[in-house]
Amino acid sequence: MVKKIQDEMGGKLRFVFHDFPLKQSYSLALHAAASTEIASQGGKFWAIHDILFENQNVPDDKSLKSNAEKIGLDAEKLA
DSSP states (O other), rough: HHHHHHHHGGOOOOOOOOOOOOOTOOHHHHHHHHHHHHHHHTTTTTHHHHHHHHTTTTTOOHHHHHHHHHOOOOOGGGG
């Protein structure tokens, strides 16, 4: 839905995303939040966002790094 609105609004819309990692709900919450920051520096925020959302039931460090590599991020930076 967000992507649809972004496409419709174009430059008229500014979307600001804030991380609120809830470690008690997801053991890698802080790690996942940090990965979005790293991805955003390379212009890949939405790519990592989508991967994290689609794989939220796979809470392990190995899958987080593997998925980050799929979009061209350096997994070592996530360590």
